[in-house]
Amino acid sequence: MVAEYRPQLDGDGDKNGALLRGLLSGSEPGRVVLPAGSYPITGGLILTDRWALSGSGTTLWRAEAEESPLIHVLGSGVSVADLTLELPDASPGPHDGADWTAVTIGRYFYTEKPEWIERITVERVVVRRTGRCAANNITLIGAVRDALFADLEVRGGGTAFIAHWGAVGAGVSDITGHSLHPHHFQVVGLRVYDAFEAFCLSSVHDVEVRDVQCEQVEIGFRLLPGDNTDRYHERGADSGINQRLLIQHCDIGWCGDLYAIRVAGWGRSEVDGAVTTRAYVDLHVRDVTIRPLPVVGGRPPRKGRRPIVVEDAGLVDLDEVHVLP
Secondary structure, eight states: OOEEEOOOOOSOHHHHHHHHHHHHHHSOSEEEEOOSEEEEOOSOEEEOTTOEEEEEEEEEEOSSOOSSOSEEEOSSSEEEEEEEEEEOOOOOOTTOTTSSOSEEEEOSEESSOOOOEEEEEEEEEEEEESSOOSOOSEEEESSEEEEEEEEEEEESSSEEEEEEOEEEEEETTEEEEEEEOOEEEEEEEEEEESOSEEEEEESOEEEEEEEEEEEEESEEEEEEOOTTTTTTSTTGGGSOTTEEEEEEEEEEEEOOSSOSEEEEOEEEOTTTOOEEEOOBEEEEEEEEEEEEOOOGGGOOOOTTOOSEEEESOBOOEEEEEEEOO
16 A cells, blocks of 8 residues: 655745755655645655655745756656645756756766666646746656656746657766667647747757747757767667657747757767767657747847758658648
8 A cells, every 4th residue: 555645844944944844865665745835845855766746736846946846856666746836036057957856757967877867757747937038847867767748738948848868978068878769759738838948859859849838938949969979878879868759749839049849960079079970760840830920029020030940850851831821
């Protein structure tokens, strides 16, 4: 029988954070059901193997920006559901996409080859931020596979959902071991409003994203091969990166000054500056509508602004992709 916990929260963010961290680190894994209501929280919550965290009309909110993800999934067999997460704006650095988030699954860099995190579900989660900012909202990164993200809503912030490679090493310019690429995951039902970007897939494979509705986004989505393409993957050219991607049923209310969709097959390594390419194989972008809107902030469109950009990507199947007048 799975253990169930129903902690009581109050108006003290420090107390709430300490209470939940103590429960998650010191108890038998099980199901944590948070009470109805809106509660401040300081610090981050780490979910290791076999934890389930859910709400019942529950909002967790941060008064001030913090580097740690509010919820950080670092184990397998984990679920997060039925929560609203409210965060202030934040200004992370260019390689801090796994931090300052509402939810992060996995890690960017590892000291040694890790075990894979798998069997993850994130469902019926709402993320709200105060306006546009550089911080991602939901990040899937590194050694993660077999995951489902369903019925998500994001308002404000940077990229609503991003999937990104990770690696063994100390940083983007100091990779010492294999790279690790999220795969076999689905994003089904994503609603995004007033954010910089709806979603980004960087150096992944075997992925489906469908039923996306976004309004007032500067970019609808990007598909990228990662800085180092397949140079550090343990199987090299046989890695499967950029293969079997399906993007379908997307409506994009585009207010950016560059592009609504970008599909790129090249990456520039920060290890040595080398530019390499990796073409897409079995990439399908279907039933996508781009609705151009006035550029955010009243800025004039940049020279060369165009709705779709494809660069060194190989064969890309664009089926029923429409740009409205």
